[in-house]
Amino acid sequence: MNAYQPRASSHAFVLFDVLRAHERLAELPAMAEHADTALLGQVLEEAGKFVGEVVAPLNRSGDETGAQWNAGAVTMPPGFRDAYQAFWQAGWPSLACAVEDGGQGLPTAVEAVLHEMLNAANHGWTMAPGLLHGAYECIRHHGSDALKARYLAKLASGEWLATMCLTEPHAGSDLGLVQTKAVPLADGRFALSGTKIFISGGEHDLTDNIVHLVLARLPGAPPGPRGLSLFLVPKFEADGQRSQVHCERIEEKMGIHASPTCVMRFDEAAASLVGEPGKGLNAMFVMMNAARLLVGLQGIGLLDAAWQKANAYAQERRQMRAPGSSSKAGQADLIALHPAIQRILQTQRAWIDAGRVIAYRTALELDTQKHHPEAAQRDVAARWCSLVTPVLKSAWTEQAFTGASACLQVFGGHGYVREWGIEQHVRDARVAMIYEGTNEIQAIDLLVRKTLPDGAASLQALLAELADAPGQSPRTREAMHAFSAFVREQLVPHTSASGTAPEQAFWLADDFLRALALLLMAWAWDRLAASPHHDASAHAAFWRWVWPEFGMRMGMMDATVSVGQSAPAML
The missing domain is CATH 1.10.540.10 (Acyl-CoA dehydrogenase/oxidase, N-terminal domain)
Structure with missing residues (x-):
C-alpha cells in the first residue's frame, strides 16, 4: 500500500x-x-x-x-x-x-x-x-x-542526538528505586556507574555523538526520588575519547523495530552534573513534559496513517451490495459505501481532527506560557498545559492502538497479512500507551496530583472557560456543567485526601481522564463545526458514536464513588 x-x-x-x-x-x-x-x-x-x-x-x-x-x-x-x-x-x-x-x-x-x-x-x-x-x-x-x-548549539541543530536514561531493571514507574551511582572526581565531574534499560536510541550510527541524560544518586543521597540528581554523559568527549558507556544489547520488540531500544551500561563514565544535586527530577521533567506532548501527537499521527491506508483501501475494494444501494442484483459495491465501514472510518477521523485542535491549542499555550507579557495569561496557559497534556498522551495513544486495529478490520483478512502494511501501525502504536509514563499513571497524575489537591479549582476554571467560549453548543455546555457539578459535589468530598474514601480516586482515575477527553473533543468539534470547511461526516460520527461514551464514563465514576471502600472486596 x-x-x-x-x-x-x-x-x-x-x-x-x-x-x-x-x-x-x-x-x-x-x-x-x-x-x-x-x-x-x-x-x-x-x-x-x-x-x-x-x-x-x-x-x-x-x-x-x-x-x-x-x-x-x-x-x-x-x-x-x-x-x-x-x-x-x-x-x-x-x-x-x-x-x-x-x-x-x-x-x-x-x-x-x-x-x-x-x-x-x-x-x-x-x-x-x-x-x-x-x-x-x-x-x-x-x-x-x-x-x-x-x-546547546549541537542539540538545537540536531547535529547530535540525545537520550533520557531513567529506567532500570527494578525501577520503572517508581524512579525512587533508581540505584545508579555518581561518585565525585577531582576535576569536578563524577564517575557514573549503573545499568539503564529501555533507552531509545542509546546507540546508533545516525549522528557522530550522543548526549545521555542520566538519573543517578550521589554518595549519601537520601532514598527515594529526592535523592536523585541528573548527569550528562556524552558518547564522545571533547578530545574525541569514547566514554565508558556500552550498549549491551537491543531489545526484540513487538513494534518500532527500526528504533534501537538499548540496555546501556555505565562503567565509571565521566559525567557532568545538570542542575542542582538532589533535584534531578526537576530538571528531567522539563524533558518528560515535552516528550508527553509529542507522544500525544504520535497517537494522532499514527491514527491518521492507519486511517489513510484504510480509507484508500475502502475506495478500491468491492464486495457485496451495500444496504440501500442502487446497484443491480449481483453487482458489488465499494466497501466505502457500507455503513459498517463508514462507521469505522468516520469514528477515527473524528478522533484525529478533534485531537489536532486540542494538541495544537496545547502547543500555542506552551508559547503563551513562555512569552506572554501578562502573568495572568501565562498562568492560564500553564493551567491548560498541566491538565490537558496527560489527557492527550493517554486518550490519543489508546485510540491510536484501538483505532489502528479498527482500520485493520477494514482490510478483512488482507489486514492481517504484512503485505498491506496496516498491521505495522497496530504493532507500532501499542508502545505509546506505555512509555513516557503509562496511561494509568497519566490518569492518576491528572486526578490525584493535579485536580484533587486544590479542590478541583483549576479544573473548574478550565471547564468554565471552555463552556463560556463563543460557539459552544448547548449540549457541550450542559455536559461541562454536569461534569463540574459531579467533581465539585461528589468527587472532591469523597476522594480528596480528607474525603471519606480517598483511595477511590485511584480506582476511577481512568474513567475521569477519559470523560475529560470526551469533553475536550466536544469543545473541539464545536470549534471545527463553526468552519464551512470541516468534515461533516466526522462531526456526525463524534456525536453519534463517540460522545455517548461520556454518559457511560460518568455512570461508572458515580458507581465507583457510591460503592466507596467496598470496591476491592466486590471485585
Whole structure:
C-alpha cells in the first residue's frame, strides 16, 4: 500500500481557520514577527514534502530490517542515516529553538505539526529525534555555562542526538528505586556507574555523538526520588575519547523495530552534573513534559496513517451490495459505501481532527506560557498545559492502538497479512500507551496530583472557560456543567485526601481522564463545526458514536464513588 502522505492544508486549516494561531501569536512579542499565515503555511508545506519524500518511504523497509546490534555497535536500517543527516542539515530540528542558540525561533505549534507528520510517516525513525527538543530545553534551563557552550548549539541543530536514561531493571514507574551511582572526581565531574534499560536510541550510527541524560544518586543521597540528581554523559568527549558507556544489547520488540531500544551500561563514565544535586527530577521533567506532548501527537499521527491506508483501501475494494444501494442484483459495491465501514472510518477521523485542535491549542499555550507579557495569561496557559497534556498522551495513544486495529478490520483478512502494511501501525502504536509514563499513571497524575489537591479549582476554571467560549453548543455546555457539578459535589468530598474514601480516586482515575477527553473533543468539534470547511461526516460520527461514551464514563465514576471502600472486596 502507498506510504503515508502529509496533507499540509489539513494542518493549516486547524491552526489558522479553527484556532486562529496567527492572532494568538501576534499577542506575544517574541512571536509577533512569525504571526504570518503565509510564512507558517509555507513551512508546513515544505515539512510535508520532506516527510513524504524522504522519511515515509523508509517506514516499511526499516520495520523489516530493523536496527542491528553487533559487539556493542548499532547499525540503523539502510537510508536512515542519510535521511537524518538531510533532516538536521535542512534545519528541521531547530524550528522552535531560540535564535541565540542557532535555532529559528518559530512557534511550538509548527514543531508540533512536524512531529505529528514524522510519527505518522515513520514511527521508528522519528524515535531518534523525538527527545531532542526536550534535551535542549533541559540543558538550556538547568545546564551550567560550560555545558551550554559545549552542547546547546549541537542539540538545537540536531547535529547530535540525545537520550533520557531513567529506567532500570527494578525501577520503572517508581524512579525512587533508581540505584545508579555518581561518585565525585577531582576535576569536578563524577564517575557514573549503573545499568539503564529501555533507552531509545542509546546507540546508533545516525549522528557522530550522543548526549545521555542520566538519573543517578550521589554518595549519601537520601532514598527515594529526592535523592536523585541528573548527569550528562556524552558518547564522545571533547578530545574525541569514547566514554565508558556500552550498549549491551537491543531489545526484540513487538513494534518500532527500526528504533534501537538499548540496555546501556555505565562503567565509571565521566559525567557532568545538570542542575542542582538532589533535584534531578526537576530538571528531567522539563524533558518528560515535552516528550508527553509529542507522544500525544504520535497517537494522532499514527491514527491518521492507519486511517489513510484504510480509507484508500475502502475506495478500491468491492464486495457485496451495500444496504440501500442502487446497484443491480449481483453487482458489488465499494466497501466505502457500507455503513459498517463508514462507521469505522468516520469514528477515527473524528478522533484525529478533534485531537489536532486540542494538541495544537496545547502547543500555542506552551508559547503563551513562555512569552506572554501578562502573568495572568501565562498562568492560564500553564493551567491548560498541566491538565490537558496527560489527557492527550493517554486518550490519543489508546485510540491510536484501538483505532489502528479498527482500520485493520477494514482490510478483512488482507489486514492481517504484512503485505498491506496496516498491521505495522497496530504493532507500532501499542508502545505509546506505555512509555513516557503509562496511561494509568497519566490518569492518576491528572486526578490525584493535579485536580484533587486544590479542590478541583483549576479544573473548574478550565471547564468554565471552555463552556463560556463563543460557539459552544448547548449540549457541550450542559455536559461541562454536569461534569463540574459531579467533581465539585461528589468527587472532591469523597476522594480528596480528607474525603471519606480517598483511595477511590485511584480506582476511577481512568474513567475521569477519559470523560475529560470526551469533553475536550466536544469543545473541539464545536470549534471545527463553526468552519464551512470541516468534515461533516466526522462531526456526525463524534456525536453519534463517540460522545455517548461520556454518559457511560460518568455512570461508572458515580458507581465507583457510591460503592466507596467496598470496591476491592466486590471485585
